[in-house]
Amino acid sequence: MSGYRGRGGSYGQDARGGNFGGRGGGGGFGRRGGPPMINRDQSVSVTVQTNCFTIKKLPQKDYYLYDMFKPDVGNFGRRQEIFDKLQSNVAPHIFSPRALYDGKALVYSSHRLELPSGDGSSFLIGWSDKPVEGNRGTFRVTLKLTAGEIIRPKNLGVLGKQKAAVNNPEVTTAVNLLNILIRQDSNQKNPHNARAFFSSTGKMSLPGIELWRGFHQSVRLTREHALINIDTTMTTLYKPGLLLDLCMDYMQFRDTRNLMFDERGGPHFYKLERFLKKLQITVQTTKKRRTIYGLVPTAGKYVFSKDGNDLTIEEYLKTNYNIHVRHPNLVGVRLTKPGAEHQVILPLEVCNVVPGQFYRQRLPEHLTPEVVRFATLNPTERLNAITGGASQTIADSPILNYKNSEVITQSGMEIDTDPITIRGQLLALPKVKFRSDDLIPTNGSWNVVNRTLYRAAPLKCWAVVNFVERGGDQLAQTAVQGTMHCAKALGFDVSGPCTVQSGSGQAVEQLLNRTIVEMKGKFPNLETIKPRPLLIVILPQNAAEVRQRVKHWGDFTAGVLTQCIREGKLKRANDQYFNNIALKLNARLKGSNFVVSSPAMTALSNQGCFIIMGADVAHPGPGLCRPSTASLVWSMDPYAAHYHALTEVQHPRLEIIQDLKQMVYEAVLGFGKQNGTPKQIIFFRDGVSEGEFRKVAEQEITDIGVAIDNLWRTMNIKDPKPRLTFIVVGKRHHIAFFPTRDSLANDGKGNCVAGFASDQNYLSHPSTTDFYLQSHAAIQGTSRSGHYTVIHDEIFDFNINKIQELAFSLCHVYAKATRSVSIPAPVYYADLACARSSFHYAPNSAFNLASDAASSVSNGQDFNLDDWKANFKRVNRDMATSMYFL
Structure with missing residues (x-):
């Protein structure tokens, strides 16, 4: 399922969107009333269960x-x-x-x-x-x-303790063999991908597709053991059966005549064609498996030549196969590639969908709540499923079947059926500082009510723009009153809006420009005013195109801050909602909502001026010939609370950040002009798979060094060059932690409390320094930890405790949430900057990543990065110093 982040079966959601005093967790086997009150001014040792199982005896056979x-x-x-x-x-x-x-x-x-x-x-x-x-x-x-x-897998036990040997091909090949052994039986019986299998047990039906649950299985080599990691997961599959029925279900049509498309074109035709492309079918005439490459209108009437005579598809099927086409005027499928000399066209009604096919496209946004509900398992349900407890909603865990597997038994491998227990630490809690007081988070959460932001920005030069036609005036008043009330309570110096403008989504830029003209009546120096003017923009509920135009105009054309609010949210808005809005506004206006105080932050400051960097690469969906997007964000203040960002495009699927040298050069130069020469750079890198760790990290560490060398030489800097620590942060792993009922780590709902960090024992990789940190409390489902791998360290001397405490502190500075988040804020910010890549292209451009036209640019043509770069606009200079990406 492409485009849906976090394919693990149980979604531990964190508070990226901001919540005030909300309750975390979502499980069901912890003590009522939450965890016991313990002193968290120092780390506390605890034990937790994991979803890993020890391989007691490695395969004894040679291969x-x-x-x-x-x-x-x-x-x-x-x-x-x-x-x-x-x-x-x-x-x-x-x-x-x-x-x-x-x-x-x-x-x-x-x-x-x-x-x-x-x-x-x-x-x-x-x-x-x-x-x-x-x-x-x-x-x-x-x-x-x-x-x-x-290949002798039984030697893995020895090789696992030899750091130099772990990266050699012998170990990689042997681990690959173990993965095949444990997956063999389940893969033969169920639809599967490279690492997981899926079952129809407890499936959910959606238009044209089904949601299935399953299990991820993988072998992990650690310093002490070889482990099997088992986790719940989910996927999306096409519904099997008659192709005609599938099309009706997906399009939500009740009358087959709705599938009469007179000619190629129109939203329904392209929507259905995108859905069916690459789908495999069998045909009633031959029973052979074929692939759909496109659609044609009125398939039964399609004319082709055979033996010098013109025939329609309808006539051909009746004459040669005695098949009477009941719906000759409906759309049909093309089973040959474009440009083929002889096109193969068939009506929908003679085709059947091959069962077990994965749906790999991005799911429509309106289905997201359904998918999340299906995917979410609380800790009790998840651990029960993994360890083999009976369930009506998911298939049997593979841990129950290993002992009956012929290939596992023949190999001589033995697997413990009880999950391992590991030791870890509940890290000391940082202080969250406001202007007048400090607080200690409660299970990763705090409240801004009756508090003043650490540095509240003035809200003077602002306006409201309304694109909702029915009831829009009342919504505008709600926006004005709610924003002013909560901003004042949080310490903003607030004036009323310069103007409130309303108009149609058909003339977006005209209305925005008119608003700026009105604002100039009160602020003649509008072009140079700092911080930049702000527009609160009210959008209809489904207005992705309008939002696209607003953001492109504000971030790239006009250099004006924009905060979009959806109609539905505004109708239900309360003080909590407007407090969320105020946090975003303050950060964009260069204020500071709150800062974090901790021994880790203090120790870092005592060693000299430092920059925290976050970087990410986001790739296009499967089958799309579009560029990948790379982003770099970096801190600009002593508290690592305010960040700037750079975003570039690069070749599709390229994992290494292609322009990192220039991006780091610009970042350190900008930082130095404001703060002086940095002494330390802590670089958090997101989005790197474990198989790419070494190659990506080594190249990017080299590029960072080259950037620093070039900057020091160009600017003739005499100060020592900064020390570098490079850490990869992984989110898409399948390791989960389950505290026992009366553990100090239990949040009362079956999840670990915010701040649990694994010790370096059972789960540590043999050749790297790594750990897991669960820094947030789940709002629903099972919490997901971040996996941190320290690749290069010149600052902390590979002291894991210091790095854990710093990472935990940085999870508390995410500007638009009053909760700690699941990975450090700069990593999230880099992800947010990548996610905005479509805004960098003009809304009407064929290169706009959000448009259908972008697909037509890419289809059938060689990828040309220069064309994409030429159309990819840099953020307006007036916006570059604001946190516009929030």
């Missing part, structure tokens, strides 16, 4: 490794079907016992295969009794014994 060569088949499941047919039908005498295939290019066998041509042979595989080379659906597969040594 031979083969490379598998074949024509490129993009579909993961299809590749496995081809290899299964090779073992079951083409050469079963060779593959006894059966070999294991990783779904890519490697085959593992517990015996040396007696291949016809020695250690390398080719096989012709097809879906007919006598496959013919070159025919559709026929593949030539070649197996070749690799030149490497025999």
